[in-house]
Amino acid sequence: xxxxxxxxxxxxxxxxxxxxxxxxxxxxxxxxxxxxxxxxxxxxxxxxxxxxxxxxxxxxxxxxxxxxxxxxxxxxxxxxxxxxxxxxxxxxxxxxxxxxxxxxxxxxxxxxxxxxxxxxxxxxxxxxxxxxxxxxxxxxxxxxxxxxxxxxxxxxxxxxxxxxxxxxxxxxxxxxxxxxxxxxxxxxxxxxxxxxxxxxxxxxxxxxxxxxxxxxxxxxxxxxxxxxxxxxxxxxxxxxxxxxxxxxxxxxxxxxxxx
Numbered sequence: 164x165x166x167x168x169x170x171x172x173x174x175x176x177x178x179x180x181x182x183x184x185x186x187x188x189x190x191x192x193x194x195x196x197x198x199x200x201x202x203x204x205x206x207x208x209x210x211x212x213x214x215x216x217x218x219x220x221x222x223x224x225x226x227x228x229x230x231x232x233x234x235x236x237x238x239x240x241x242x243x244x245x246x247x248x249x250x251x252x253x254x255x256x257x258x259x260x261x262x263x264x265x266x267x268x269x270x271x272x273x274x275x276x277x278x279x280x281x282x283x284x285x286x287x288x289x290x291x292x293x294x295x296x297x298x299x300x301x302x303x304x305x306x307x308x309x310x311x312x313x314x315x316x317x318x319x320x321x322x323x324x325x326x327x328x329x330x331x332x333x334x335x336x337x338x339x340x341x342x343x344x345x346x347x348x349x350x351x352x353x354x355x356x357x358x359x360x361x362x363x364x365x366x367x368x369x370x371x372x373x374x375x376x377x378x379x380x381x382x383x384x385x386x387x388x389x390x391x392x393x394x395x396x397x398x399x400x401x402x403x404x405x406x407x408x409x410x411x412x413x414x415x416x417x418x419x420x421x422x
Contacts, residue, residue, distance in 0.1 A: 166204040166264045168222045174202065177222045177261045187255040190226045196259065198222045204266050211266060219267025224259040231255050310337040317342045321349065378405035385410045391417070 165178045171186035177198075190196055201220035204211045211217060231253035239248040308325045310318075314337050318325045323345050330337035376393050378386075382405050386393045391413050398405035 164204075164206045164264060166220070166222055166266070167202045168198045169200040169202060170198050177224070177264060179261055179264060182227060182258060182260045184232075184256045184258050186257070187229065188226065188257040188259075190257070192226050192228050194226045195262070196224055196226060198224070201266070204264070206266060217267050219265070221265050221267070222261060223263040223265070224261050227258040227260050229255065229257050308337060309334065311339060314339040314342045317346070321346045323349070376405060377403065379407060382407040382410045385414070389414045389417070 165176055167174055167176055169175075171188075173186065175183055175185060177183065188196060199216075199221045201217040201222065202213045202215065204217060204220065213220075232255075234251050234253050237248075237250055237252055240246060308328075309330065309332075310325055311332075315325065317323075317339055318328075321342075323342055325337055325342070328337050328341050328345050329335070331341055332338045377398065377400075378393055379400075383393065385391075385407055386396075389410075391410060393405060393410070396405050396409050396413050397403070399409055400406045
């Protein structure tokens with residue numbers, strides 16, 4: 164005698180006194196748990212098939228222990244992005260021992276599964292005509308593009324819109340090299356934006372560094388008047404404080420270099 168029951172979205176074969184592992188349950192060792200979704204059962208050579216489950220059927224089991232499965236390694240990588248992630252995982256489980264299998268009334272069908280309308284809290288808003296037209300236009304444009312499989316895979320990887328690429332293949336077919344050119348152009352634009360932002364960050368960092376310099380008010384005023392970077396001045400005051408005379412020496416040195 165055996166029964167196929169469903170628990171935690173998975174199916175398991177239960178036999179009397181058999182010990183099986185199922186996804187972790189919220190129960191303590193020694194507790195008795197019941198599974199009432201029997202999909203199929205066999206008794207004395209007679210096979211009973213649920214529609215979708217056997218009415219009144221249930222599998223009773225005793226919780227033996229909780230544990231974790233064998234460790235697996237999860238590794239993620241993105242090429243040309245310097246992205247590497249590696250970590251381990253052990254799936255928790257609950258070990259149970261089957262105590263009893265009750266087939267209930269095999270001739271009767273179990274409760275019908277709930278429909279999507281019954282379980283859905285509310286219906287999703289229907290898209291407007293403009294949204295439908297825009298989606299259809301995008302799908303049509305993407306479907307009409309003649310592109311190789313390798314080129315399409317590369318475009319998906321980098322989020323490139325293939326409809327904006329001019330193909331150089333026969334009949335205007337988009338090749339992998341065409342997509343690679345688009346990827347290079349996109350990376351070049353990103354690098355240019357990064358270069359433009361670098362001076363701004365440098366100025367901000369310089370401003371923050373200047374605020375940390377220990378300097379007298381007169382020295383700071385003289386430095387601002389002549390455009391002297393006070394972070395480059397070695398103070399001769401107590402604990403390295405920058406004095407007005409230190410700034411004056413920097414001003415004289417700057418004037419001498421200009422001459």
